[in-house]
Amino acid sequence: MTYEFDADLWRWESRTDHWTFVSLPTDVADEILDLAGPVTRGFGSVRVETSVGSSTWRTSIFPDGAAGTYVLPVKRAVREREGLDVGSTAHVQLRLVDL
Numbered sequence: 001m002t003y004e005f006d007a008d009l010w011r012w013e014s015r016t017d018h019w020t021f022v023s024l025p026t027d028v029a030d031e032i033l034d035l036a037g038p039v040t041r042g043f044g045s046v047r048v049e050t051s052v053g054s055s056t057w058r059t060s061i062f063p064d065g066a067a068g069t070y071v072l073p074v075k076r077a078v079r080e081r082e083g084l085d086v087g088s089t090a091h092v093q094l095r096l097v098d099l
Contacts, residue, residue, distance in 0.1 A: 001031075001032075001035060001095070001096045001099070002093065002094065002095045002096075003024075003028045003031075003032075003092075003093070003094045003095075004091075004092070004093050004094070005024070005025050005028060005091075005092055005094075006089050006090065006091050006092070007022035007023060007024070007025070007072075007089065007090060007092055008022065008087060008088065008089050008090075009021070009022055009074060009079070009084055009085065009086050009087065009088050009089075009090060010022070010023070010086060010087075011086045019073060020073070020074050020076070020079060020086060021071040021072060021073055021074065022071070022072050022074060022090055022092060023064065023067060023069050023070075023071050023072075024061065024069050024070045024071070024072065024094070025069070026068060026069050028094075029068070029069040029070045032046060032061070032070060032096065033063075033070075035096065035099055036096075036099060041060065043062055043063075044062065044063040045060035045061065045062050045063075046060060046061050046070070046096065046099075047059075047060050047096070047097040047098045048060065048061055048072070048094050048095060048096055048097055049094075049095045049097055050072060050092060050093065050094045050095070051092070051093040052074065052078055052082055052084070052090045052091065052092055052093075053081070053082040053090075053091070054081070054082070055078045055081055055082055057075070057078065058097065059072070059073060061094075072092065072094070074090065
């Protein structure tokens with residue numbers, strides 16, 4: 001299953017020097033939760049292949065119980081290559097892996 005959406009980059013407040021994420025739209029997160037069911041990995045993560053601009057990589061999305069969605073980490077190398085920073089809007093393509 002593949003999803004496409006725009007989302008703003010934000011920094012995890014507990015570790016401002018390392019972790020930058022985008023939050024998945026709640027309708028996308030709800031559908032992924034229904035599809036993944038018990039087939040999650042550590043911390044409830046789901047394996048994905050994702051693209052932002054010309055960058056494509058494999059990673060995991062993680063549940064954010066407070067926001068009721070999943071979050072996707074965006075590495076510094078990707079942010080630099082794509083000219084993105086905290087507050088920027090990224091166009092994300094996301095494909096579920098191993099489901």
